[in-house]
Amino acid sequence: METDNCFSKKNSILNFFVSVYLRLSNLCLSTLYCIFAFYFEKMIYITRRESFNAAHKLARPDWTEDENTAVFGKCANPNWHGHNYQLYVTVKGEVNPETGFLVDLKWLKQVINTHVIDKVDHRNLNLDVDFMKGKLASTENLAIAVWDILKPHVNESGAELHCIKIYETDNNYVEYFG
Numbered sequence: 001m002e003t004d005n006c007f008s009k010k011n012s013i014l015n016f017f018v019s020v021y022l023r024l025s026n027l028c029l030s031t032l033y034c035i036f037a038f039y040f041e042k043m044i045y046i047t048r049r050e051s052f053n054a055a056h057k058l059a060r061p062d063w064t065e066d067e068n069t070a071v072f073g074k075c076a077n078p079n080w081h082g083h084n085y086q087l088y089v090t091v092k093g094e095v096n097p098e099t100g101f102l103v104d105l106k107w108l109k110q111v112i113n114t115h116v117i118d119k120v121d122h123r124n125l126n127l128d129v130d131f132m133k134g135k136l137a138s139t140e141n142l143a144i145a146v147w148d149i150l151k152p153h154v155n156e157s158g159a160e161l162h163c164i165k166i167y168e169t170d171n172n173y174v175e176y177f178g
């Protein structure tokens with residue numbers, strides 16, 4: 001009985017050291033990977049800015065006008081108001097040594113214009129924009145929707161979408177990192 005006890009004690013000490021060893025070696029591998037990535041991968045971020053103006057209101061259709069005004073204030077005015085929005089699209093990845101580009105900014109401009117700007121510019125976000133249907137037309141929801149639209153196109157280019165930043169006014173902006 002005593003030998004059994006002694007054996008299981010030794011076993012659990014051995015298990016302890018094996019698990020510590022495994023954790024440490026995992027840590028070493030991830031540290032090595034980070035050092036490798038830091039020295040050899042040169043991650044670069046580039047941004048394209050586009051502008052559009054659009055009308056909207058912040059109001060839930062299932063709330064009364066008074067309820068909407070209580071929460072959203074003048075932004076809930078029934079007859080809409082407009083903003084000059086600024087959209088910043090940032091993509092990241094590595095520079096192609098042949099071209100010196102991460103992606104061609106002219107290509108990025110075209111993708112943003114085709115899939116976003118043409119759909120929102122001089123429109124009503126609540127009424128005219130398919131990807132905002134059924135959503136509250138806040139800057140947060142707009143940024144998330146723009147991310148969802150652009151992400152697959154950016155991925156196709158081999159780059160990665162990093163950030164969608166939208167200024168609704170000079171003082172108010174939203175950033176979304178997916």
Ligand SMILES: Nc1nc2c(c(=O)[nH]1)N=C([C@H](O)[C@H](O)COP(=O)(O)OP(=O)(O)OP(=O)(O)O)CN2
Pocket residue numbers: 058075137138139140168169170171172
């Ligand atoms: N979390 C959010 N809050 C608000 C949003 C939004 O999208 N997300 N939007 C609005 C209004 O639509 C609008 O942006 C606010 O206008 P305003 O208060 O006039 O903001 P300004 O920067 O133009 O005015 P200041 O004078 O700088 O306050 C409200 N909230």
